[in-house]
Amino acid sequence: MTRRSVVTGCGRYLPERIVTNDELAKRVDTSDEWIQQRTGICERRIAADGEKTSDLAINAAQKALSSAGISADDVDLIVLATATPDETFPATATRVQAALGMTKGAAFDIQAVCTGFIYALNIADNFIRLGQANTALVIGAETFSRILDWEDRSTCVLFGDGAGAIVLQGTDNSDSAAPRGILSNHLHSDGRHHDCLYVDGGPSSTQTVGHLRMEGPEVFKHAVNNMASVLGEALAANDMTAEDIDWLVPHQANKRILDSTARKLKLSREKVVITIDRHANTSAASIPLALYEAITDGRIQEDDIVVMEAMGGGFTWGASLIRW
Numbered sequence: 130m131t132r133r134s135v136v137t138g139c140g141r142y143l144p145e146r147i148v149t150n151d152e153l154a155k156r157v158d159t160s161d162e163w164i165q166q167r168t169g170i171c172e173r174r175i176a177a178d179g180e181k182t183s184d185l186a187i188n189a190a191q192k193a194l195s196s197a198g199i200s201a202d203d204v205d206l207i208v209l210a211t212a213t214p215d216e217t218f219p220a221t222a223t224r225v226q227a228a229l230g231m232t233k234g235a236a237f238d239i240q241a242v243c244t245g246f247i248y249a250l251n252i253a254d255n256f257i258r259l260g261q262a263n264t265a266l267v268i269g270a271e272t273f274s275r276i277l278d279w280e281d282r283s284t285c286v287l288f289g290d291g292a293g294a295i296v297l298q299g300t301d302n303s304d305s306a307a308p309r310g311i312l313s314n315h316l317h318s319d320g321r322h323h324d325c326l327y328v329d330g331g332p333s334s335t336q337t338v339g340h341l342r343m344e345g346p347e348v349f350k351h352a353v354n355n356m357a358s359v360l361g362e363a364l365a366a367n368d369m370t371a372e373d374i375d376w377l378v379p380h381q382a383n384k385r386i387l388d389s390t391a392r393k394l395k396l397s398r399e400k401v402v403i404t405i406d407r408h409a410n411t412s413a414a415s416i417p418l419a420l421y422e423a424i425t426d427g428r429i430q431e432d433d434i435v436v437m438e439a440m441g442g443g444f445t446w447g448a449s450l451i452r453w
């Protein structure tokens with residue numbers, strides 16, 4: 130019997146406040162032209178004062194549950210990917226659990242920065258395939274605006290806030306020749322690259338929250354190589370080629386990275402789901418936010434081959450391949 134995890138619902142939440150490139154140009158020495166040309170970003174959402182990562186996550190999770198047509202009572206696992214938790218502890222996932230009224234099962238956070246959603250998905254998929262959970266909420270939620278150095282033009286223009294969530298449910302596809310659900314996951318990390326992308330604070334180092342620091346061009350180079358190589362790995366593991374991909378839903382860090390990855394794989398740019406123009410880089414939230422758009426506007430259809438991939442601080446990178 131083949132037990133697989135199928136996506137049965139999706140939701141998102143974006144803070145109301147839109148911040149344009151022109152607005153940022155009043156704050157730091159930058160321009161709408163530079164930001165659009167170098168990154169593809171036009172605007173981003175920024176959380177209101179007092180609006181926390183858990184608030185974003187709860188909203189997205191409620192919408193995902195209602196799109197799946199289930200209630201919190203049906204959920205037995207929450208895996209929340211974030212690098213910007215409400216507090217050092219407890220896990221932001223437990224706040225989501227309490228707000229949803231879910232009292233059974235387990236809820237915890239995982240931290241792989243921009244690759245967080247892929248890590249969370251892989252963990253939830255393992256729980257489901259092993260029978261330890263049947264219905265999981267997988268959430269990516271971030272308030273990166275809280276860890277940006279708003280004086281540093283090389284980073285503050287790149288990020289935004291938001292949350293996306295999916296419902297993942299176990300299905301026994303024993304008689305299908307082409308079973309639906311997650312077909313494979315591929316995770317990597319290489320901690321030697323810490324200094325390329327990190328936050329210069331934390332409870333056990335400085336006892337402060339710190340600010341994001343990034344060697345942009347160095348990260349760019351690794352991102353293009355790692356994203357293309359993990360995609361190749363996911364395709365090879367499933368005896369597929371780039372031609373089999375219906376939709377690529379990548380982490381949204383830079384439009385030029387997405388274009389280069391598509392070029393490397395000879396994948397048509399129309400098959401790449403892009404939201405970076407409106408959301409900027411929302412770290413662990415970017416993939417479920419992009420998924421939400423491609424599901425709700427009807428691009429992603431049942432049985433489509435959908436590949437998600439990401440690369441982030443650490444470095445961490447990974448991919449998941451799904452027959453939708």
Ligand code: UT7
Pocket residue numbers: 158159160163164167168243282283284286287344345346347348349352381382383386410412440441442
């Ligand atoms: O999500 C996690 C993974 N993150 C990523 O994948 C991000 C990867 N990196 C990138 O996306 C790009 O490297 C950036 C968008 C961060 C930077 O673009 P770049 O084309 O690599 O620019 P650069 O850092 O090489 O800077 C080029 C020039 C520099 O000026 P000089 O030295 O040539 O005079 C920068 O000082 O652009 C300048 N610059 C800016 N100018 C206007 C840097 N930031 C800005 C800015 N506005 N905001």
